[in-house]
Amino acid sequence: xxxxxxxxxxxxxxxxxxxxxxxxxxxxxxxxxxxxxxxxxxxxxxxxxxxxxxxxxxxxxxxxxxxxxxxxxxxxxxxxxxxxxxxxxxxxxxxxxxxxxxxxxxxxxxxxxxxxxxxxxxxxxxxxxxxxxxxxxxxxxxxxxxxxxxxxxxxxxxxxxxxxxxxxxxxxxxxxxxxxxxxxxxxxxxxxxxxxxxxxxxxxxxxxxxxxxxxxxxxxxxxxxxxxxxxxxxxxxxxxxxxxxxxxxxxxxxxxxxxxxxxxxxxxxxxxxxxxxxxxxxxxxxxxxxxxxxxxxxxxxxxxxxxxxxxxxxxxxxxxxxxxxxxxxxxxxxxxxxxxxxxxxxxxxxxxxxxxxxxxxxxxxxxxxxxxxxxxxxxxxxxxxxxxxxxxxxxxxxxxxxxxxxxxxxxxxxxxxxxxxxxxxxxxxxxxxxxxxxxxxxxxxxxxxxxxxxxxxxxxxxxxxxxxxxxxxxxxxxxxxxxxxxxxxxxxxxxxxxxxxxxxxxxxxxxxxxxxxxxxxxxxxxxxxxxxxxxxxxxxxxxxxxxxxxxxxxxxxxxx
Amino acid sequence: xxxxxxxxxxxxxxxxxxxxxxxxxxxxxxxxxxxxxxxxxxxxxxxxxxxxxxxxxxxxxxxxxxxxxxxxxxxxxxxxxxxxxxxxxxxxxxxxxxxxxxxxxxxxxxxxxxxxxxxxxxxxxxxxxxxxxxxxxxxxxxxxxxxxxxxxxxxxxxxxxxxxxxxxxxxxxxxxxxxxxxxxxxxxxxxxxxxxxxxxxxxxxxxxxxxxx
Numbered sequence: 069x070x071x072x073x074x075x076x077x078x079x080x081x082x083x084x085x086x087x088x089x090x091x092x093x094x095x096x097x098x099x100x101x102x103x104x105x106x107x108x109x110x111x112x113x114x115x116x117x118x119x120x121x122x123x124x125x126x127x128x129x130x131x132x133x134x135x136x137x138x139x140x141x142x143x144x145x146x147x148x149x150x151x152x153x154x155x156x157x158x159x160x161x162x163x164x165x166x167x168x169x170x171x172x173x174x175x176x177x178x179x180x181x182x183x184x185x186x187x188x189x190x191x192x193x194x195x196x197x198x199x200x201x202x203x204x205x206x207x208x209x210x211x212x213x214x215x216x217x218x219x220x221x222x223x224x225x226x227x228x229x230x231x232x233x234x235x236x237x238x239x240x241x242x243x244x245x246x247x248x249x250x251x252x253x254x255x256x257x258x259x260x261x262x263x264x265x266x267x268x269x270x271x272x273x274x275x276x277x278x279x280x281x282x283x284x285x286x287x288x289x290x291x292x293x294x295x296x297x298x299x300x301x302x303x304x305x306x307x308x309x310x311x312x313x314x315x316x317x318x319x320x321x322x323x324x325x326x327x328x329x330x331x332x333x334x335x336x337x338x339x340x341x342x343x344x345x346x347x348x349x350x351x352x353x354x355x356x357x358x359x360x361x362x363x364x365x366x367x368x369x370x371x372x373x374x375x376x377x378x379x380x381x382x383x384x385x386x387x388x389x390x391x392x393x394x395x396x397x398x399x400x401x402x403x404x405x406x407x408x409x410x411x412x413x414x415x416x417x418x419x420x421x422x423x424x425x426x427x428x429x430x431x432x433x434x435x436x437x438x439x440x441x442x443x444x445x446x447x448x449x450x451x452x453x454x455x456x457x458x459x460x461x462x463x464x465x466x467x468x469x470x471x472x473x474x475x476x477x478x479x480x481x482x483x484x485x486x487x488x489x490x491x492x493x494x495x496x497x498x499x500x501x502x503x504x505x506x507x508x509x510x511x512x513x514x515x516x517x518x519x520x521x522x523x524x525x526x527x528x529x530x531x532x533x534x535x536x537x538x539x540x541x542x543x544x545x546x547x548x549x550x551x552x553x554x555x556x557x558x559x560x561x562x563x564x565x566x567x568x569x570x571x572x573x574x575x576x577x578x579x580x581x582x583x584x585x586x587x588x589x590x591x592x593x594x595x596x597x598x599x600x601x602x603x604x605x606x607x608x609x610x611x612x613x614x615x616x617x618x619x620x621x622x623x624x625x626x627x628x
Numbered sequence: 629x630x631x632x633x634x635x636x637x638x639x640x641x642x643x644x645x646x647x648x649x650x651x652x653x654x655x656x657x658x659x660x661x662x663x664x665x666x667x668x669x670x671x672x673x674x675x676x677x678x679x680x681x682x683x684x685x686x687x688x689x690x691x692x693x694x695x696x697x698x699x700x701x702x703x704x705x706x707x708x709x710x711x712x713x714x715x716x717x718x719x720x721x722x723x724x725x726x727x728x729x730x731x732x733x734x735x736x737x738x739x740x741x742x743x744x745x746x747x748x749x750x751x752x753x754x755x756x757x758x759x760x761x762x763x764x765x766x767x768x769x770x771x772x773x774x775x776x777x778x779x780x781x782x783x784x785x786x787x788x789x790x791x792x793x794x795x796x797x798x799x800x801x802x803x804x805x806x807x808x809x810x811x812x813x814x815x816x817x818x819x820x821x822x823x824x825x826x827x828x829x830x831x832x833x834x835x836x837x838x839x840x841x
Contacts, residue, residue: 091678092675092678092679092682094675094678094679094682094683095678095682097682097683097686097816098683098685098686098689100686101686101687101689101690101812101816102686102689105689105690105693105809108693108697108805109693134709198704
């Protein structure tokens, strides 16, 4: 720097710019960022589930980006688009399903809209009040995957629960609805899941689902009946009120049970068809394959007898009234009430033998003649007769009772016709009426006028007799009373003498100086002295018990 | 006007970026320090263009997941919802508060992309030795540097909301992965703006020497 001018001629060294590394270290940043971004993208793509299309009738409460697809309350997807189908008839909902749930999208998977439902049988889908409706899902069993589904109109009641489905045939639906409970021994064990009119439109087919532990109690002999509402029946047994539960009272319900006489214990196959009975009693009645009809010709009015009224045998129900009508007897030109009853011979047999024998006999079903013979003997020898009885004083329902009437006139019966006639006796009411009538007849025949005349004469005689009696009494009054008075005075004197005698006795015995008293006192003093000497003796004996053996010792030894 | 002005580089001098003192360079390859404030001296920031490019590209890559991935996940009692930035903007707009929607749109979508475009434009124009609109370009650079910090608005809002709305189990908010990428975009663009040397803009104005890349 001292002489810069001298150095002017020296050329400056050329500075060759250092070959910079072509790539700066900073390039690591975009590379890293790119790697991270690609990693995220790959992760996203790998986690990407399928997009499925579900066709709904309406997209009630479904929103793109808001509505989820839930299976067992787990989100497995989300709606990405909602649009109308090409023909504008339905709604197409596209949903992105999570990768983990990809395997669930098979051809028999079910979709439906879950919305809050408040009904008498309960509240469901309450969470949707806050979250909005969502799409419910139920897995299928198929292996073939599918991407387009048609949603169910009504949510399935049963999703993935173990159990069995059965079909019931009913005349009408009653008050049942989807979701109506099914009871077994008053335990809610299932639900009605669907119902439909039968193909011919003449009955209703109800699909029910019985949950798993309980479906094994449904055997081929199980009977279902309608437990809906309050079952009030007025019959000869009185008023019957039946209900399964309060819920069933409101929304209807079904119940099932297996009759005790059933022999089948194996669980029924799924989708077995059963008959739905109207009520418990009809359902639980024993099946009567060989029910036999008999005809009874009563003589009294049938008012109060209804079809279905019980026919009892010795107080036990053994049949029912099948029809009521009139029959014309051409020979006698007579119209009389005719009652056709169904009388179950099995029950007679069952009552006549033990339960096991009964089932065996029923199983054989060959001893019709034996049964007939039994019935014939009962009627002809023991006097078995039918009788109309009033089952209930208030409702005046009648029933047919079979009982023994040994005094009934003997009859011969013929059991060979299709509907044999059984003998009857008049009912107790009719009987009573007849007796009353005969009494009245007798009363009618009494000679009441003659009796009246006689009575009048008798009364006059009686009057006379009473007059005589009165005369007699007045005589008594005059003659007897003075004598009675003197007698009473004599008695008075006697009593006075007795009193004096008593007084003298008093002075002799109880006076202070009476001799008896003095003697008694002396005797008492003597007794007291005796008691003292006895006490002295006992004292001595206590001290010297040996004196009893040795005698009384001298006073010197005794002092020791 | 710019044509007449000399640059320090052309005169073999170095200006301090901190205090503005003009000084002679210490040696050929030595950078030296400012004799007044002690800051490191450089004629031009080293590898400015390359660094800026790298950072811009990184920011551009981050910008894609920042907008695709959710920035906020809201859990309520019955549902959970994830929202991206654009979903938030759309939600604000459809729910009627379009000014808010505009603010979010500008701050979170337009500013980052504007910064990327602006820096890219500056770099390309510098590399091509363009001499047009020098002042405008420098003004653009100042604008980019100025508004860079405001882009953090979204990140701050996110952080506040996540910290404040923790009403478990009724409601809670969690940050989504998108917000990390968004933050990366903002930071990368800010650093890129810093690493860009605006003096390069008028280096081409003279004879083009001393260009540093």
